[in-house]
Amino acid sequence: MNETVKKHSKLGKDKWGYIFLIPFFVVFLVFSFYPLIQTIYFSFFDHYFSQTDFDYVNKFVGLKNYKALFSAGTARLFFNTMILWVMGFIPQILFSLLLASWFANNRLRIRAAGFFKAVIYLPNLIMAIAFGMMFFTMFSRGGPVHQIFESFGMSKDYDLFFHIAPTRSLIAFINFIMWFGNTTILLMAGIMGINESLFEAAEVDGASQFQVFRKITLPILKPILVYVLITSLIGGIQMYDVPEVVTKGSGMPMNKDIFSTNVPAAETVIMRLAQYISKSKNYGSAGALSVMLLFITGILSFVVYKFMAKDED
Amino acid sequence: MSKKIQSDLIPNEMNQTEAAPEETSLQAIAAEEMLQKNSGKSPYTVKKSMGMGTIRVIAYLVLTALSVLCLIWFYLLFINATRSHSQITTGVSFVPGDQLLNNLKKLQNSTLDFFRGTLNSAIIAFSSAILNVYFSMMTAYAIHAYRFKGRKAVHVFILAIMMIPTQVTSLGFYRLVVDTLKMKDSFIPLIVPSIAAPVTYFYIVQYMKSNLPMSLIEAARIDGCFEVSILNRIVLPLMKPALAVQLIFAFVASWNNYYMPAMILSSSKKRTLPILIYTLRAATEKDKDLGFQYVAMALSVLPVIVVYIFFAKNIVGGVSVGGVKE
Numbered sequence A: 001m002n003e004t005v006k007k008h009s010k011l012g013k014d015k016w017g018y019i020f021l022i023p024f025f026v027v028f029l030v031f032s033f034y035p036l037i038q039t040i041y042f043s044f045f046d047h048y049f050s051q052t053d054f055d056y057v058n059k060f061v062g063l064k065n066y067k068a069l070f071s072a073g074t075a076r077l078f079f080n081t082m083i084l085w086v087m088g089f090i091p092q093i094l095f096s097l098l099l100a101s102w103f104a105n106n107r108l109r110i111r112a113a114g115f116f117k118a119v120i121y122l123p124n125l126i127m128a129i130a131f132g133m134m135f136f137t138m139f140s141r142g143g144p145v146h147q148i149f150e151s152f153g154m155s156k157d158y159d160l161f162f163h164i165a166p167t168r169s170l171i172a173f174i175n176f177i178m179w180f181g182n183t184t185i186l187l188m189a190g191i192m193g194i195n196e197s198l199f200e201a202a203e204v205d206g207a208s209q210f211q212v213f214r215k216i217t218l219p220i221l222k223p224i225l226v227y228v229l230i231t232s233l234i235g236g237i238q239m240y241d242v243p244e245v246v247t248k249g250s251g252m253p254m255n256k257d258i259f260s261t262n263v264p265a266a267e268t269v270i271m272r273l274a275q276y277i278s279k280s281k282n283y284g285s286a287g288a289l290s291v292m293l294l295f296i297t298g299i300l301s302f303v304v305y306k307f308m309a310k311d312e313d
Numbered sequence B: 001m002s003k004k005i006q007s008d009l010i011p012n013e014m015n016q017t018e019a020a021p022e023e024t025s026l027q028a029i030a031a032e033e034m035l036q037k038n039s040g041k042s043p044y045t046v047k048k049s050m051g052m053g054t055i056r057v058i059a060y061l062v063l064t065a066l067s068v069l070c071l072i073w074f075y076l077l078f079i080n081a082t083r084s085h086s087q088i089t090t091g092v093s094f095v096p097g098d099q100l101l102n103n104l105k106k107l108q109n110s111t112l113d114f115f116r117g118t119l120n121s122a123i124i125a126f127s128s129a130i131l132n133v134y135f136s137m138m139t140a141y142a143i144h145a146y147r148f149k150g151r152k153a154v155h156v157f158i159l160a161i162m163m164i165p166t167q168v169t170s171l172g173f174y175r176l177v178v179d180t181l182k183m184k185d186s187f188i189p190l191i192v193p194s195i196a197a198p199v200t201y202f203y204i205v206q207y208m209k210s211n212l213p214m215s216l217i218e219a220a221r222i223d224g225c226f227e228v229s230i231l232n233r234i235v236l237p238l239m240k241p242a243l244a245v246q247l248i249f250a251f252v253a254s255w256n257n258y259y260m261p262a263m264i265l266s267s268s269k270k271r272t273l274p275i276l277i278y279t280l281r282a283a284t285e286k287d288k289d290l291g292f293q294y295v296a297m298a299l300s301v302l303p304v305i306v307v308y309i310f311f312a313k314n315i316v317g318g319v320s321v322g323g324v325k326e
Helices: A002-008 A015-042 A064-069 A072-103 A113-125 A128-139 A144-151 A164-192 A196-204 A209-237 A241-246 A269-279 A283-312 B002-016 B025-039 B052-081 B085-090 B100-109 B114-145 B151-162 B166-180 B188-195 B198-211 B214-222 B227-238 B240-256 B259-264 B273-281 B290-323
Strands: A045-050 A055-060
Touching (some): A015 A045, A015 A283, A015 B114, A015 B151, A015 B166, A015 B188, A045 A283, A064 A283, A072 A113, A072 A209, A072 B052, A113 A164, A113 B290, A128 A144, A128 A164, A128 A241, A128 B052, A128 B290, A164 A209, A164 A241, A164 B052, A164 B290, A196 A209, A209 A283, A241 A269, A241 B273, A269 A283, A269 B259, A283 B151, A283 B166, B052 B290, B085 B290, B114 B151, B114 B188, B114 B198, B114 B227, B114 B240, B114 B273, B151 B198, B166 B259, B188 B240, B198 B240, B214 B227, B227 B240, B273 B290
Antiparallel strands (some): A045 A055
């Protein structure tokens, strides 16, 4: 292929490769790369309102903003984000594995598989803000789900959103509903790629469905599982819309535990970042937090890349 | 023991598979070896497990339950959109009410301009989806069809930036838009950045590998076609299936986006639907009108659901192709 292209294409044609790349790279440089440099730059400054100048000023503070990140408050934010992610991810991966192995099983032959797949994928396309708001309205006092709970003996005045465990569980549940369909489809594509004869041979040898799953499906699926785990983790770190709307941006309810910080139980890292940028104008802390996030997602992406590359050998 | 399982399975096998599987002894041995290697014990010591019939029943039960769990919220949403605030607070209903027009009228008269919001969302989502898909195709074509210096490096670079979350650069982006470009409240900073879309690029470049033979482009060149018109007149029509799916994904992503628009759009005339939905959350107990809230939420999810009903098959197909590295 490479040879024929070189032979046939006249000299100079290949410069069009560069020309066609211009729009992408101009936009990338202006709207991603320059902002990234700005973000890093601001992480070394304090941005505050000066009473003498009657305006915001920047003061170089070196690594002060980074040092401030190593605090109980930041740890709490990451802990909140991770617990919300884990609570959603565990049922997500379990159900997805189960469903994917069923959908891909030729002998099981699920009828209307296309319909089921379409239904479980639907929540992934729904506006997270509207989906979160929907759940808030339905689970809050006077909402239909609250009314159903009342018929099982819950007090009419009980407000789920004043309590840590119910609030976190609801946010995790929303994430589960929104993402298990997507994961199912990804895993299914992986299972479909497994040579059918392996399953048949195992069956002839009398392996049970569970054994086939554990000894054939899972080991072959490992690279895709790692891919799903890490991309989901990267997505989890970015969790914002759902907890933002469910807690009205507050991250409430408040924590009263060993951390003894004043960080609410459902406030995520990105909720804090958004607050720094557009509300408190605390650009220094926002910058340092962004750099930290870049670092974390960079490492995670690198792991995926290495893992997938190793798998191809 | 294993014989018994086999005899259980054989009738099933005959009913279910049209063509008898061509079982070579080599494959069987390979699988057996694999089983033994992994378990350390012979596969013949297996306990009898559930039959295929039982699994099928369980599968349908679980699938139905999960489907209900996915859909019930939309059902309740649309039902409640047709009921008044007082009807909603008195109890759950699974049949529609008669207040839909009333709720829509409230929506029209509200200070929260949801119809304007729908228009704003549509303008931003359409424009950014078209830019996203067209320029991703152009970028993918540059990598696919030309052999220039640094081509591989560019490809790897785009894949590397694919994983960077947009939030990481959002501080700089916000400062650039608001302070440097003075574009607060403008749609442009929400539309133009879609031109650089690594995920769409990745999907389209994969699609080109298997669907865009170089011989075709060579033939067009011999016919004297200009490079830009090859892209627009030959490549674009061939890419239609992939572009359509990516167009939908890009539209939906922009339609649902809240993080950046909420920072940049501030005046009431410029707000998009997610921003308006969010303001509902701030309504106090006193002036809360649930009928109004439900109809507003229904309006914001309905377009996506309608598009999905028509293109579900292509969209689900697009997820599995785009999501997994070949």
